[in-house]
Amino acid sequence: MSQFWHRLITQRWLRQTKLLAKLHNQSKSISTSSRFWQQHRSLPFDLGDFPVELIRNFSIIAHVDHGKSTLADRLLEITGTIPMGDNKQVLDRLQVERERGITVKAQTASLVHEHKGTKYLLNLIDTPGHVDFHYEVSRSLAACDGVVLLVDANQGVQAQTVANFYLAFEQNLKIIPVLNKIDLKNAQPEVVVEQMHNLFDVEEDEVLKISAKQGSGVEDVLSAVIERVPSPKHDRLQPLKAFVFDSWYDQFKGVVVHVAICNGIARKGDRITYASSGKTYEITEIGIMHPTQVPSDVLYAGQVGYAMMNMRNTDEAKIGDTFFHENKEVEPLPGFKDATPMVFAGMFPTDQSEFPQMRSAIEKLTLNDRSVQVTLDNSPALGQGYRLGFLGLLHMDVFNQRLEQEFDASVIMTAPNVAYKMKIFGEKNVKHWGSDFITVLNPCLMPDPAVITEYHEPMVDSTIITPADYIDSITGLCLNRRGQLKDQSYIDDSRVMLRVLFPLSEILLDFFDELKSLTSGYASFDYEDAGYQLTELVKVNFCLNDRDVEELTMICHLSRARETARKVCLKLKETVPRQQFMISVQGKVNQKVIARENIKAYRKDVTAKCYGGDISRKTKLLKKQAEGKKRMRKIGNIDIPKDAFIKVLRK
């Protein structure tokens, strides 16, 4: 696995492991901060004192590691929301997040800050960083009127800074540009300000310069939020209109929703109706995040908080929904688009008898992470399973690991692929396939090429920011991945921003690694959905001793078929353990062999170590072998380690 993905996944796992351990040892190791929170379960202020003019809803957006969480910690400290001290990423460690595990979700915290003699209520909505979770960011921004755009003064503007800027810009939010890490020796504030000017039309005097780590300039961020971000345009006297922008499942309290009150007042005990389902509930608890849940029994227009209403099923709390007082219907707000999965993979139990366990594990996990798309799938070779849609490869890897580690599910994951669209020809065929334009999620289910008239593949608009020295090698890499260079511009004297249109399938597996290694880690990359484009595709399947290895069936671009088949056959030769007979490996298109390798027979006497010596040694070996077998997939009489498939597909 690439270092980048690996680092991100490991960081999240470490965080989760630490959190779980913390939960178990809570009584032993309650930190100063959590003791403080426990003592402050009632609010030290009255929410009724904050009319909309005294409320600001904002978010911090930044490229990964530019200091978002560090700044959030300082803001919480300065406003007295948490005590001063050694706070690290407090918003990442909320009780609710512990209960929800590692789901990478936005968090909110309400702070009170005095500015020129007046107290303001500031709602900070923290957003996740990685490209796979853009969906979360755009959702959180819907509840904001402004953003703090944080840029590392050493690294400068990166690809995700650009993507985040446009998310906020398109939503007409007030943007406060902030340069962070100015304490660093290599910080280049002038250069980065120039980049921001060139890219975002930001004037030098608008840019705040801070060190979130040392706390310098952080107070100015709060003042800028109060002075520059407009107050929400809502009205306390209108009928209740509340917008649900997040929801999660709390195993003790049931469904908890994050709400932004647009108009009116919501109180504990009120009966409210959801616009989409028409179902009515009673609010059993309502409050704000300060920074953990603190009941306030009431939320007024313009305020952001949480609410519980005895819902047992997260499906009832649709994100993007509007609720209002029973029998006082209001026009619902436009909801969110569902997350669009970009990457699909089949998931099957290693042993069919374990399907019910796998199903229950997937159900529980998707409650936690609702952006995963789940459909039942059936394969003649692998049996009953699921086809899952993910927002990206990192998302898929995290889900897979959690399934194995938290639920001990032994699963086979098929090769990740993208969703292709195909146009079907002939009335009879259209009837058979149910439509004249079908989406193929599972390569094994691709129709016969004879009935297809057009192929379409998903594209992404990408942004690459790199030092100009690497421009030639990056252009070469992009062309090699069928990228179409759309634009190239200097963002300062030495850095260039490229806009490249790529087929999603070309950047799925290891593009980012290659880009990083070509540029010694200096380039950054971000992408977004760019619809579909006409293309030429073929189905390539692989056989071991003439038996189809369904997990490896793939759809690829016509120009890539032979090269891909050759690579996969070679990789199979390396990853499939030698057996006591020869194995032929073949890659085929339309039954025609386009690549071939042989795996020679194993000659070593494998049973030798089972004889002689202590019987316990033999038992131990047999046990080890049985465990190993569980991780094997049998094709005919050939055993293949199940992680071989992902290894095979990595270039």
Ligand SMILES: Nc1nc2c(ncn2[C@@H]2O[C@H](COP(=O)(O)OP(=O)(O)OP(=O)(O)O)[C@@H](O)[C@H]2O)c(=O)[nH]1
């Ligand atoms: N020198 C210096 N380091 C800082 C400053 N702000 C943050 N850092 C460091 O930068 C690293 C990343 O900071 P985070 O706050 O975790 O960044 P983030 O943007 O929240 O990162 P993600 O949550 O992974 O997207 C940490 O090691 C911080 O200690 C600063 O002002 N000066």
